Amino acid sequence: MATYEFRRIEKDWQAYWAKNNTFKTENISEKEKFYVLDMFPYPSGAGLHVGHPLGYIASDIVSRFKRHKGFNVLHPMGYDAFGLPAEQYAIQTGQHPALTTDENIKRYREQLDRIGFSYDWSREIKTCDPNYYKWTQWIFIQLFNSWYNPNSNKAENIDSLIAVFEISGFTNDELSFTKEEWLAFPDKIKSDILLRFRLAFLSEAMVNWCPELGTVLANDEVKDGLSERGGFPVERKLMIQWSLRISAYAERLLTGLENIDWSDSLKEAQRNWIGKSEGCSLKFYSENTEIEVFTTRPDTIFGVTYLAIAPEHPSLDLLCVNEFRSLALDYTEKAKNRSERERQAEVKNITGAFTGSYAKHPFTNEAIPIWIADYVLGSYGTGAVMAVPAHDSRDYSFATHFNLPIKEVVSGGDISKESFDAKTGNIINSDFLNGLSVKEGIKRSIKEIESLNLGKGKTNYRLRDAVFGRQRYWGEPIPIFYENGIPKTFSENDLPLILPEIDKYLPTESGEPPLARANNWTYKGLAVETTTMPGWAGSSWYFLRYMDPDNNIEIASKQALNYWKDIDLYMGGSEHATGHLLYFRFWTKFLHDLGIIPTDEPAKKLINQGMIQGMSCLIYRVNQTSKFVSIGLKDQYETTAIHIDIQLVNAGNEVDIEALKAWRPAEFNEAVFELENGKLICGTEVGKMSKRWHNVVNPDDVCNDFGADTLRLYEMFLGPLQDAKPWSTQGIEGVLRFLRKFWRLFHNNAQENFNVSLESPSKAEYKILHKTIKKISEDIDNFSFNTSVSAFMVCVNELQDLQCNKKEILEPLVVLLSPFAPHIAEELWLLCGNNGGVSYANWPTFNAEYLVENEFNYPISFNGKVRFNINFALDMDAADMEKAILNSEQTQKYLEGKAPKKLIIVKGKIVNVVV
């Protein structure tokens, strides 16, 4: 035995790690902690494809590296196990989603185990496990029992708000009562008022209702008016819904970004999503009512030529008057009924109607017409805007379309051509604002507006509260019951509220959610909430549970929470930028406010691994026939492209027609094929890996053919971790060849026996080793794993040239390689005579002395063009070097008799002669 038998080696060491609990992590340790977390997967029926492990491999490398460096590493894995696909499957087949989910999890686990990850499986969690969702429900109860105190700027128990009401009553823009009134309110009214403050609350909200899925969706689950999952139409609908008041945390979610090491693009996406805009509110008065607008440009107040209100505006009915009334209401009806999707599709289609009313300009007293416009959104700001066509492009288009006046109040543009939106230039035609810059004008105008009591400086956020209820079965039940129409929480002692068994996973005949089918769905004889939590509930706090997954009395022990604190490295896809990663931060801040956890950001550093795309193969059917043509011939016909299994195609894109017939006999047995040079060549397309496109590559197959270590190295070698790249096995041979070469360094070629020498290494050999230690250590810190793999290759090539088999060189290399290719490293570590496994071996120390050079072969360039090289001692005097260079025969040749103007010597880098 001595050839590199990866199948045997990988099986053995995976068994060894499992048997010895090699990666089990303790919560009490003298070592410094390091928490590495992967975004846990939804266990879908399709299993893992080669794209999934990319991030897992990278985070596993970091985890193993940190263990070698002496850290106590927490590296767990689990499953985001509630979700729609299992439920859809249940509806179709009657199979309980828990069964499907368990089967899928089992398959995921097998696939993950084959790749050799160093997870502490004793901490595995599943969000659908009652021992887990008990705490998801518990957090919901805390949210319900909390309000956001703007003065302390954090969440507090609702009792502190009730105390305020009892002592001094309450007054704000929307609500006002004295303490006596509060005490006299009936319970239902009190409950309704408190719901306006609780962080988990019931409200009538405009939601994205998807009739096909029978549920409401969050904004980030809707793409182009279609549900992200399934692609069904989504409509706007007013419903009573549970929501979470994430908007209370908008400012902290924004400023918190400054202190975490996430990518700029991801932070930018969150900033845009939160959408902070500073401006001011301002009231306009019409004959019979007032209209409040929000603007970021109060400095342009003298440029207002009309007001525009949304079709949903509450005062609309009052404003539609005279002969315009019927036309206006007619328009409103149409605009309101247009679905979100239609509105989006027709962005450029300008529509609106005049109400017949006028408002008075607060400073000039001019009459300003009030229009209805569907470019104004009912749900943002106040649902009304002051239109300044000269300085807002949307107002400009509207004004141009309806022939409304355009009045320039900021100099610097040419308003006959387009609006001038920039916040530069000076204010003109504006009474007391004249001559001010835009910035000064904004300040001054707010001051004036405030002094006239017409409005005040105000900050708006785009971020909306998150709808939290789903009309679905496969999710966490919400621990709420209703007494006289008042929502009340379960006692914490009665959690978990277990998901009940039901006969069918469908809404009831009367349209209630599936939980209404459960027998005796009551608490203390009272009706229990029938909606369930959305998919993101369980994933918003799971990082905490890994710290102490079996705890029955709290989400995790204080000791565990204080030791592990937060995630040091969080690895996952960028598609979660505005969904999961925002909710995740929100819940963390909330739990921090209540003093439950020590940190207020969940993850210090976050890396987005890129997507591994699949190449799919297309063949072309001539329309209305069963004739298929090779790609070069398809332009001669009207054809339809059909996706075929990538397994049927070879590296030259040639389709194996016999295999094609065997794959789908009904479709292809009788088909006619028109070939090019005797071959059927298919077309290719790069995109998501999916069952639907028949282009899924299973990591199990790669492990069988090439080994897990090769898969791990190869996925890293493909390119920078963050980049998207198409999967192709071209090149995987090179990685396997590298591992074989590495293996052979330890083995006597002729007899194929393990054979390392105890001789002292040469200087050159030390240099190769230490160069590699330096490079690999730096690369891991920079997440530059592709260059690590090539550094290993260079190292092995060089040692092979020197025929080096010295233990003092090879043994440290085994440790260096072990985070990347742990199985082969374990095997060679054992062969080198070590017991106890390589996983906790010390990382080799880099010694810079071995890299010290006393000479350098300087490239000599003339006007920037390198012509030849000369060797100089590195400590050589610059003047001596200059003399030597100018005297060199070759220099004379390139000077062509001219005198050099200048000679630049960059020590250890380059010489440039300027002629």
Added chain:
RNA sequence: GCCCAGGUGGUGGAAUCGGUAGACACGCAGGACUUAAAAUCCUGUGGCUUCACGGCUGUGCGGGUUCAAGUCCCGCCCUGGGUACCA
């Protein structure tokens, strides 16, 4: 439209601080070993030009800064991702 990435050989990519562009790997071509194959090893491989030495050219395009630019600045073009009337 706006925001964020990115554009380097036949291919994936490297060049981490402005200093020899193309490391490493795939592919391809040629060779060694072998009865043969596999495996392994060696040589070559950006383009144009030259018998050769060499020369010219070259990092999406056009300018600029610099002794020196893939890297910095200005203006474009293209690709990928996010977002969508947010006042």
